[in-house]
Amino acid sequence: MKCDTAFDLMTDPAGCASAALAQHLETCPRCRQMRDVLQPVLTFLAPSEEEPADGHSDWRESTDSGWQGRKPLVSFEAVRIAQHAAAELSESTAGPGSSRRSWVVHTLRYAAVFAAGAFLAASVVRNLESQPAAFGKCMRAQVGRQRNNQSPAESRAIILACVACHDEARKQIEKDAASIPIWRTNRRDWAAPIDDARPSRNARTA
Amino acid sequence: MDLDDIQIMQRVQAGEVELFDLLVRRYQVPLLNVAWSKLGDSTWAEDVVQDAFLAAFAARATFNPAFSFRTWMWTILLNLCRRQWHRRESRPREHPLLSVAKSDVPGWQEPATHDTALAQALRIERREQVHRLLARLPEAEADALRLRFFGGLQFAEIALAMGSSLSAAKQRVRRGLTELAEQLRASGGEFP
DSSP: OOHHHHHHHHTOTTTTTOHHHHHHHHHOHHHHHHHHHHHHHHHHHSOOTTSOSSOOSOHHHIIIIISTTSOOSOOHHHHHHHHHHHHHHHHHTSOHHHHHHHHHHHHHHHHHHHHHHHHHHHHHHHHHHHSOBTTBSOOHHHHTTOOSOOOHHHHHHHHHHHHTTOHHHHHHHHHHHTTOOGGGGGSSOTTSOOOTTSOOHHHHHO | OOOOHHHHHHHHHHTOGGGHHHHHHHHHHHHHHHHHHHHSOHHHHHHHHHHHHHHHHHTGGGOOTTSOHHHHHHHHHHHHHHHHHHHTTTSOOOOTTTSOOGGGSTTOOOOSSOOOHHHHHHHHHHHHHHHHHHHHSOHHHHHHHIIIIISOOOHHHHHHHHTOOHHHHHHHHHHHHHHHHHHHHHTTTSOO
16 A cells, blocks of 8 residues: 555545554554654544434425525526536546646647747847848857957957947947057957057057 | 435436435535535525535536536535635624534534433534634645545545645645644644
8 A cells, every 4th residue: 555545544534444554554654653643633623423424404494494584596606606617527527538638738838839939039039130230240149159369350340240230329439440459359348438548559569 | 215426416407306405415514514614604604505505406407427416516615615705704704613502503413312411512612623723724725624524525526626636635635634733732732
């Protein structure tokens, strides 16, 4: 017997005294410990022997004496609840084929959503890459793969390609492009403002 | 007449509507116990149970032998209790232990066997204690315990009635029992 089945029997007032459960408890210390912990509560919750297990009162007598004067008609909402419960239970208990079909349907739905998202993302990336930059093809995607050792010409090209998308700064960059000191192209601080106090190109190369 | 639930419902669907009384008698007391435990008011509990039976009878055409009548009734009852509770939320909840007379405990009947007044009083007190403790638990765990111990439902039926998985139903019962056991230990072996 598995421990899961043992728990089922332990919490079943009819099954808690079964021989199979007793045998399992003799060999399983974990279930034995659980039984010891839960036993007082299980005793507390178990119906007492004097109480009838089923209702023996007459439905009509209860209706006449106990519920007389209260609303005798069922509400539309209550009927709808009953119908909805029946529909859900029918779907849940339609058999293993139904659950398998539901699993397939759910999987296909998720796959469709994922594929749509991937297609959309790919379209966005393609659009970004296909947008013509003012100074040639946008090299943004390649920036991350650039090594530190790159030629000044390459660095300048990357700088120009990145800023080409900013219309307002484009003209200014065109103007400044030729004056960017060679020494700055070896570093990754392209966005930093140009410090006019830095040594000029001619001074450095000298 | 020894018919199971499905046989009765099939005959009720065929037109023998008077057989529905058998199902009412079979489930009335457990349903009342659970409803009263959830709502804490005997009048509300009786209304809800009556609504549940009438709704099941009115919707008898939707009953499917693939699922059990018992599970269906418990599902209806839990939903109606929830609706009843939301409707009367502004009304102060009647404490089931303080204001209800013993004779008003729903489903309570004169003992079928020879019994003493003391034993009956002890049973009433114990029942009230159980309901009081269940009201302290999270609703899902308390409902799972009510269905398991008052309704006698199997775990698969509890899962269907509560719209959860089988493992979740077992976890709720396990957690509820563990919490009650903790209360017992904390109070030195006596339930508060």
